[in-house]
Amino acid sequence: MSVRTTRLVVEREVREAARRKGIWALVAFTFLGSMALVLLPELLPDGGDDGASVMIVGDDELGVTAALEAMTDPELEVSVGDDRGELETAIADDQVDVGVVLGDPPIVVAEDVDASIVGVVSDVIADRVVAARLTEVGIDPAEVRAAFADALPTVEPIDAERGAKRAAGFLVSMVLYLLTVILTSQVASGVAVEKSNRVSEVLLAIVPPRSLLFGKVIGVGCIGLVTLIAAATPVVVKYVAGGDLPSGLGPTLLASSIWFVGGLALFLTLAGSLGALVSRQEEAGSVVVPLTMILVVGYLTALSAGDSVVGAIMAYFPLTSPMVVPYRVAVGAGSTFEYVVSAILLFGAVVLAARVGAVVFRRAIVRTGRRLKLREVL
Amino acid sequence: MTLSVRGITQSFEHRTVLDGVDLEVQPGTITGLLGPNGAGKTTLMRIVFGVLDPLGGEVRWNGRPVTDADRRRWGYMPQERGLYREMRVHDHLVWIARLYGIDRREAGDRADDLLGRLGLADRARDAICDLSGGMSQRVQLAVAMVHTPELLVLDEPFAGLDPTAVEFLSDVIRDHVARGGHLVFSSHQLDLVEHLCESIVLIDRGRVVLRGTLRELRAASTDRFLRVDADVADDWVAGAGVTRLDRSARGTRLLLPPGADAATVLDDVRRHTSVSDFGVEAPTLSELFLAATGRDVAETDAETAT
Ligand SMILES: Nc1ncnc2c1ncn2[C@@H]1O[C@H](COP(=O)(O)OP(=O)(O)OP(=O)(O)O)[C@@H](O)[C@H]1O
Numbered sequence: 143m144s145v146r147t148t149r150l151v152v153e154r155e156v157r158e159a160a161r162r163k164g165i166w167a168l169v170a171f172t173f174l175g176s177m178a179l180v181l182l183p184e185l186l187p188d189g190g191d192d193g194a195s196v197m198i199v200g201d202d203e204l205g206v207t208a209a210l211e212a213m214t215d216p217e218l219e220v221s222v223g224d225d226r227g228e229l230e231t232a233i234a235d236d237q238v239d240v241g242v243v244l245g246d247p248p249i250v251v252a253e254d255v256d257a258s259i260v261g262v263v264s265d266v267i268a269d270r271v272v273a274a275r276l277t278e279v280g281i282d283p284a285e286v287r288a289a290f291a292d293a294l295p296t297v298e299p300i301d302a303e304r305g306a307k308r309a310a311g312f313l314v315s316m317v318l319y320l321l322t323v324i325l326t327s328q329v330a331s332g333v334a335v336e337k338s339n340r341v342s343e344v345l346l347a348i349v350p351p352r353s354l355l356f357g358k359v360i361g362v363g364c365i366g367l368v369t370l371i372a373a374a375t376p377v378v379v380k381y382v383a384g385g386d387l388p389s390g391l392g393p394t395l396l397a398s399s400i401w402f403v404g405g406l407a408l409f410l411t412l413a414g415s416l417g418a419l420v421s422r423q424e425e426a427g428s429v430v431v432p433l434t435m436i437l438v439v440g441y442l443t444a445l446s447a448g449d450s451v452v453g454a455i456m457a458y459f460p461l462t463s464p465m466v467v468p469y470r471v472a473v474g475a476g477s478t479f480e481y482v483v484s485a486i487l488l489f490g491a492v493v494l495a496a497r498v499g500a501v502v503f504r505r506a507i508v509r510t511g512r513r514l515k516l517r518e519v520l
Numbered sequence: 521m522t523l524s525v526r527g528i529t530q531s532f533e534h535r536t537v538l539d540g541v542d543l544e545v546q547p548g549t550i551t552g553l554l555g556p557n558g559a560g561k562t563t564l565m566r567i568v569f570g571v572l573d574p575l576g577g578e579v580r581w582n583g584r585p586v587t588d589a590d591r592r593r594w595g596y597m598p599q600e601r602g603l604y605r606e607m608r609v610h611d612h613l614v615w616i617a618r619l620y621g622i623d624r625r626e627a628g629d630r631a632d633d634l635l636g637r638l639g640l641a642d643r644a645r646d647a648i649c650d651l652s653g654g655m656s657q658r659v660q661l662a663v664a665m666v667h668t669p670e671l672l673v674l675d676e677p678f679a680g681l682d683p684t685a686v687e688f689l690s691d692v693i694r695d696h697v698a699r700g701g702h703l704v705f706s707s708h709q710l711d712l713v714e715h716l717c718e719s720i721v722l723i724d725r726g727r728v729v730l731r732g733t734l735r736e737l738r739a740a741s742t743d744r745f746l747r748v749d750a751d752v753a754d755d756w757v758a759g760a761g762v763t764r765l766d767r768s769a770r771g772t773r774l775l776l777p778p779g780a781d782a783a784t785v786l787d788d789v790r791r792h793t794s795v796s797d798f799g800v801e802a803p804t805l806s807e808l809f810l811a812a813t814g815r816d817v818a819e820t821d822a823e824t825a826t
Pocket residue numbers: 509510511532533537555556557558559560561562563564599676707708
């Protein structure tokens with residue numbers, strides 16, 4: 143294969159693409175989407191961190207106010223009200239989150255009784271009440287606390303960031319899926335246009351068919367990479383600048399790049415050779431339907447069952463792994479062994495597709511007139 | 521150097537479209553590959569360029585089988601024009617030249633030069649889809665010539681051109697062979713290209729029916745025609761065994777029977793009407809085709825069209 147002619151075909155593909163507005167719209171769209179993903183958490187007011195506020199009314203014999211003020215996690219803003227009426231108005235007006243009416247028994251007043259802050263406040267009051275009763279009967283509350291300290295349950299979240307990881311996997315899969323689908327049909331229709339308006343006939347007299355096929359695949363692939371870079375730049379910049387990212391996005395992006403490049407090479411090569419089967423541009427869409435279907439299956443599997451057994455199996459198949467593996471990396475479902483084998487199989491498939499695709503392309507591109515069946519050219 | 525095509529056979533879906541066709545193209549000679557629609561001209565040219573592989577026969581260049589490297593020194597203008605429609609004229613030419621291995625600067629110079637010669641200098645920055653049909657055809661010609669090929673193969677270069685453009689293209693063709701280049705072009709419009717061809721290969725239904733230089737072929741034919749600038753009715757000349765061929769605005773063309781005296785026939789006509797211009801002529805290309813196949817080119821075209 144002539145490297146020089148392939149390079150020229152790539153160059154033309156990229157230069158002509160750069161002159162089309164659609165490409166820039168796609169790049170801008172993914173860039174802005176990624177910016178939004180990175181910036182929104184910074185811009186939105188933070189829900190939990192600025193602390194909750196508590197209003198206390200009644201005689202504070204138990205030292206509840208001091209105990210609440212001493213809290214650090216979460217930090218509480220404590221105020222003292224005159225009576226229960228004022229307290230309820232303050233809650234209704236959203237000036238405070240929780241009210242405490244001290245008495246016998248104390249009452250915690252809140253709009254949302256399930257909120258964790260209600261539990262925190264109740265626990266503090268209960269602790270003060272128990273301490274007061276224990277002191278009354280002559281027991282030192284500190285001793286009791288010490289006796290129970292290692293017997294009380296502690297709360298341990300299994301994977302606090304599971305949600306964030308899934309979101310990262312979801313987003314990355316979606317971008318890769320959309321991009322692969324768009325570029326796949328772009329290659330097929332590009333080849334079909336060249337065949338139908340006979341540019342290919344002029345070019346075939348000058349360059350080998352392989353240069354035409356791989357030039358187009360690499361050229362369109364470059365456009366895909368530019369789009370991916372546009373999507374990744376805000377994330378990387380934020381990461382370098384030390385901002386917090388949705389957890390798992392970093393490794394996911396790395397894995398995505400590998401499987402994206404491999405998947406793109408595979409799908410675009412197949413699309414290019416299939417595109418040579420049709421004789422009119424309008425038929426190009428239908429010839430890549432099988433490819434698009436496989437992509438949809440891979441994508442939906444990644445989303446719905448990416449971390450299940452089905453996902454684990456599909457991670458090995460070169461046609462589905464580009465969609466499934468980045469998701470599995472994001473949620474941490476696969477093993478290193480799986481990733482290595484999957485990558486080897488994927489790039490092996492690329493080499494195979496390039497060989498078979500070049501034969502199909504060479505035989506099909508000169509047979510104009512009607513749509514060919516794949517087995518006619520194999 | 522000679523392009524020599526030997527015994528080319530090709531069929532599509534069991535239908536033979538070329539049946540042992542030979543073609544020789546000598547340098548410095550304009551060769552016409554002529555024949556009605558569907559004769560197999562385009563198929564033969566595709567085979568010459570390796571776009572199609574023939575079932576049988578071979579293409580030789582310089583006395584040995586042609587290679588891809590040889591073909592890169594040829595230029596091809598396919599019948600169905602093939603250009604990237606959204607590309608700009610100048611960019612397209614430069615890109616094609618670079619595919620041939622010409623460096624960017626040189627390619628730019630050649631594109632400028634060719635566009636100037638083809639009268640397209642002011643359209644160099646336009647997208648090809650914004651050009652008229654005749655203009656994009658000239659760009660197609662420029663694409664075929666941008667690397668100063670040794671052999672130019674033009675498939676139906678005259679189709680769709682106005683008379684000035686036909687003249688212009690004829691000059692380009694003459695110029696190419698005058699410099700010692702090889703050139704073969706195809707056409708189904710025999711009368712249009714007859715003045716241009718020096719050597720012809722006439723094919724019909726995939727077989728060569730006539731070949732040689734036009735002068736020899738004409739001389740070899742015993743048919744003689746009397747042209748008069750008047751409308752002639754059949755019965756004026758019927759007695760002498762004369763066949764009236766066509767009657768047009770230019771006058772009438774009469775086929776003389778072997779051994780007939782043209783002057784007598786002319787006198788027969790002048791008894792009925794006045795004649796101010798006349799001539800005794802050898803057969804035209806389409807008359808040669810008719811004599812060789814028993815069929816009219818125009819009729820054959822109409823047959824294939826339906
Ligand atoms: N790809 C193809 N598949 C099937 N039949 C074909 C194909 N290409 C050409 N043919 C057939 O081969 C025959 C010769 O076609 P070709 O295009 O070579 O004729 P031509 O002499 O160039 O005619 P025209 O003057 O109309 O251009 C025709 O009957 C045509 O239908």
